Amino acid sequence: xxxxxxxxxxVSISLGGKQLLEIDCRVGPGEILTVMGPSGSGKSSLLxxxxxxxxxxxxxxxxxxxxxxxxxxxxxxxxxxxxLFQDPLLFPHLSVAGNLRFAMQGNAQQKSHTISEGLNDIGxxxxxxxxxxxxxxxxxxxxxLLRLLLSAPNAVLLDEPxxxxxxxxxxxxxxxxxxxxxxxxxxxxxxxHDQADAERAGGEVRTLR
Amino acid sequence: MLRWASxxxxxxxxxxILLGTLIASLPAFGYFPPLGSSEFSLAAWRDLFEVPGxxxxxxxxxxxxxxxxxxxxxxxxxxxxxxxxxxxxxxIRRLISPLLSFPxxxxxxxxxxxxAPSGLLSRIISPGLTGWERPxxxxxxxxxxxxxxxxxxxxxxVPFLLLxxxxxxxxxxPRHRIEVARTLGYRPTxxxxxxxxxxxxxxxxxxxxxxxxxxxxxxxxxxxxxxxLPPTLSVRxxxxxxxxxxxxxxxxxxxxxxxxxxxxxxxxIWLALEKFFGLLWRLWLATGNRNTGETLAFAIGRSAxxxxxxxxxxxxxxxxxxxxxxxxxxxxxxxxxxxxxHWANSLSDLSAPLFNTVLISVSSTLLALLLVxxxxxxxxxxxxxxxxxxxxxxxxxxIPQLVFLFGIIVLTxxxxxxxxLSLVIFGHLLFVLPYVFLSLSEAYxxxxxxxxxxxxxxxxxxxxxxxxxxxxxxxxxCLTAVAIGMAISISLFLPTQLLGAGRITTITSEAVALTxxxxxxxxxxxxxxxxxxxxxxxxxALFIPKLVWRNRSGMIETR
Numbered sequence: 001x002x003x004x005x006x007x008x009x010x011v012s013i014s015l016g017g018k019q020l021l022e023i024d025c026r027v028g029p030g031e032i033l034t035v036m037g038p039s040g041s042g043k044s045s046l047l048x049x050x051x052x053x054x055x056x057x058x059x060x061x062x063x064x065x066x067x068x069x070x071x072x073x074x075x076x077x078x079x080x081x082x083x084l085f086q087d088p089l090l091f092p093h094l095s096v097a098g099n100l101r102f103a104m105q106g107n108a109q110q111k112s113h114t115i116s117e118g119l120n121d122i123g124x125x126x127x128x129x130x131x132x133x134x135x136x137x138x139x140x141x142x143x144x145l146l147r148l149l150l151s152a153p154n155a156v157l158l159d160e161p162x163x164x165x166x167x168x169x170x171x172x173x174x175x176x177x178x179x180x181x182x183x184x185x186x187x188x189x190x191x192x193h194d195q196a197d198a199e200r201a202g203g204e205v206r207t208l209r
Numbered sequence: 210m211l212r213w214a215s216x217x218x219x220x221x222x223x224x225x226i227l228l229g230t231l232i233a234s235l236p237a238f239g240y241f242p243p244l245g246s247s248e249f250s251l252a253a254w255r256d257l258f259e260v261p262g263x264x265x266x267x268x269x270x271x272x273x274x275x276x277x278x279x280x281x282x283x284x285x286x287x288x289x290x291x292x293x294x295x296x297x298x299x300x301i302r303r304l305i306s307p308l309l310s311f312p313x314x315x316x317x318x319x320x321x322x323x324x325a326p327s328g329l330l331s332r333i334i335s336p337g338l339t340g341w342e343r344p345x346x347x348x349x350x351x352x353x354x355x356x357x358x359x360x361x362x363x364x365x366x367v368p369f370l371l372l373x374x375x376x377x378x379x380x381x382x383p384r385h386r387i388e389v390a391r392t393l394g395y396r397p398t399x400x401x402x403x404x405x406x407x408x409x410x411x412x413x414x415x416x417x418x419x420x421x422x423x424x425x426x427x428x429x430x431x432x433x434x435x436x437x438l439p440p441t442l443s444v445r446x447x448x449x450x451x452x453x454x455x456x457x458x459x460x461x462x463x464x465x466x467x468x469x470x471x472x473x474x475x476x477x478i479w480l481a482l483e484k485f486f487g488l489l490w491r492l493w494l495a496t497g498n499r500n501t502g503e504t505l506a507f508a509i510g511r512s513a514x515x516x517x518x519x520x521x522x523x524x525x526x527x528x529x530x531x532x533x534x535x536x537x538x539x540x541x542x543x544x545x546x547x548x549x550x551h552w553a554n555s556l557s558d559l560s561a562p563l564f565n566t567v568l569i570s571v572s573s574t575l576l577a578l579l580l581v582x583x584x585x586x587x588x589x590x591x592x593x594x595x596x597x598x599x600x601x602x603x604x605x606x607x608i609p610q611l612v613f614l615f616g617i618i619v620l621t622x623x624x625x626x627x628x629x630l631s632l633v634i635f636g637h638l639l640f641v642l643p644y645v646f647l648s649l650s651e652a653y654x655x656x657x658x659x660x661x662x663x664x665x666x667x668x669x670x671x672x673x674x675x676x677x678x679x680x681x682x683x684x685x686x687c688l689t690a691v692a693i694g695m696a697i698s699i700s701l702f703l704p705t706q707l708l709g710a711g712r713i714t715t716i717t718s719e720a721v722a723l724t725x726x727x728x729x730x731x732x733x734x735x736x737x738x739x740x741x742x743x744x745x746x747x748x749x750a751l752f753i754p755k756l757v758w759r760n761r762s763g764m765i766e767t768r
Binding site for chain 2: 051052053075076077078080081082083085087089090091092093102103105131132133134147148151152153157
């Protein structure tokens with residue numbers, strides 16, 4: 001159970017002198033802040049900025065605080081910000097367990113135990129040694145979520161993670177992701193252009209112009 | 210350390226080549242203390258211009274330098290215009306890499322044994338078609354005007370230019386453009402030539418110039434197929450250089466500067482041709498002509514590539530037949546019996562050069578891979594766009610090998626170094642690097658950046674994600690780059706010959722050395738060994754990923 005708080009203080013991102021977005025917010029433990037906006041409004045740039053991937057051509061100001069500490073000067077891999085992309089992006093050359101193990105720290109035996117438990121928990125018991133290329137879309141999304149949770153992040157970003165799933169699966173995965181993130185007490189920022197995502201997230205909604 | 214990689218890569222390539230080219234000119238003007246001459250003079254130039262038949266040697270070098278790319282590029286463009294998307298095209302695309310790995314020397318020997326008066330072709334058509342009972346008294350191979358040299362060069366350069374064009378084509382979205390032109394009433398082949406060719410040419414210009422330089426200054430192909438009375442300029446320079454009379458070194462130095470001039474002249478003529486064809490194309494485009502020439506262009510384009518393939522297949526057949534031929538009377542199409550005797554005879558001579566070949570190609574290629582991956586990784590991590598200085602990578606292909614290798618030797622003689630294996634490996638590295646870079650850079654740059662981002666958001670260090678994610682995902686392209694690098698190294702003649710001072714022998718240097726004197730069977734054995742090595746490399750490069758990823762279906766798509 002994490003009890004982290006994610007704060008964006010006067011964050012502003014511009015490209016070539018033109019401001020793309022401006023945001024100031026606080027996301028508490030287990031809360032989901034939804035950021036909506038048309039394409040080109042800088043939603044993805046905001047996530048890239050928080051995660052630490054913003055391309056050098058962008059100018060940015062403001063700070064990102066996790067539990068009060070500014071993480072802006074840290075490299076992406078030291079920020080402990082988890083990110084779910086549109087695609088599950090399971091590493092194709094590793095097994096399911098290999099993907100999960102890649103995200104974890106600690107001794108090997110403990111890892112294997114945690115992995116089996118985690119897979120069981122998301123309804124995929126026993127697929128440890130499977131080739132990720134043979135998983136269905138829904139299974140792969142679940143494994144990607146588990147991988148993110150096992151990396152023990154302090155905060156989570158969701159970059160339209162349900163947009164490529166068909167309607168029925170979307171409902172199922174959305175419920176699973178939101179439930180797990182709330183249960184873990186992780187502060188989450190969801191970027192989407194789907195009104196239904198925002199409603200299900202149930203938290204504050206910001207709209208970018 | 211990574212930031213340092215791209216700079217060192219460029220320095221490592223550019224410095225010896227530019228410096229070598231400059232230094233090569235010192236002995237040409239009489240300054241060469243290792244031979245006891247420290248005064249500048251023009252004696253070497255006076256000697257050079259008194260060499261009989263020099264004009265003709267230079268002329269043949271320049272003519273090969275201009276005609277090889279002209280004919281090869283015409284065939285490649287007509288082929289692409291007429292065959293893109295056809296079944297023939299799919300088939301050829303699959304064959305292109307193995308074709309390219311056919312070493313120049315082996316291809317030249319094969320061609321010689323195919324088209325010589327007593328070669329395979331003449332035997333097949335005799336006496337039925339020709340009535341020849343004895344080999345005709347014709348000078349086909351080593352003809353005075355270098356026609357068989359030109360033929361050999363074209364057969365080798367067509368696959369190279371085709372591969373370069375195929376690599377550049379996708380960014381032009383050819384299918385879409387052709388469809389637009391066809392809806393405007395243009396016939397397909399004409400449409401390709403009018404809307405694709407003018408945009409494709411600038412993208413393959415650098416490889417074309419590399420072909421000009423290679424064709425005007427090649428040594429190994431000219432030794433095997435080129436004229437002998439007099440030989441091409443490059444061959445004469447090498448013989449002066451290897452002459453026991455050390456005073457001929459000054460002549461060789463002046464000659465290598467003349468070679469640089471001859472290659473440059475060929476490039477200048479090419480640039481003039483570019484202007485001419487540019488004008489011609491603009492006029493042709495302005496006519497709005499939609500049909501005329503379609504049939505002819507289609508016919509030439511469709512038959513060009515099968516013809517080149519047949520010549521290569523015939524050359525291969527000629528080599529294999531000769532390598533296993535027992536007694537073989539003219540004009541029988543096949544030997545009267547087969548034997549492995551030639552192999553048994555060569556076995557003991559093969560082992561040392563084979564060892565050297567493998568050692569040199571493996572070390573130079575692995576060094577090249579290390580430098581290239583470090584450069585690409587530093588480019589990726591810095592997030593900057595590609596460095597413009599990277600065009601310097603092509604330098605070894607744009608300056609005649611003979612010239613700067615000669616300079617490097619002069620440099621080592623000034624420094625008092627002995628020829629040794631590491632010098633040869635370094636020489637190979639200069640030629641292997643550009644190809645490894647060419648082969649790996651696109652795959653590396655196009656790897657989805659999100660893989661690295663996912664790893665970062667999981668809290669994994671750059672180093673761990675490099676070794677555990679990027680390298681495995683790029684295993685197949687890395688292995689292909691290694692196979693290409695090794696194929697290049699295996700086919701190199703001049704760097705081994707010059708930097709090893711003739712003391713370090715490889716399969717290629719020994720095979721070329723057999724040109725004078727040895728019999729066809731023996732040469733064929735060496736040529737077959739020479740051409741099997743790269744094929745073996747490509748087979749391993751294709752097999753390893755299939756084995757490693759046999760249970761990873763996703764690894765087929767990400768490649």
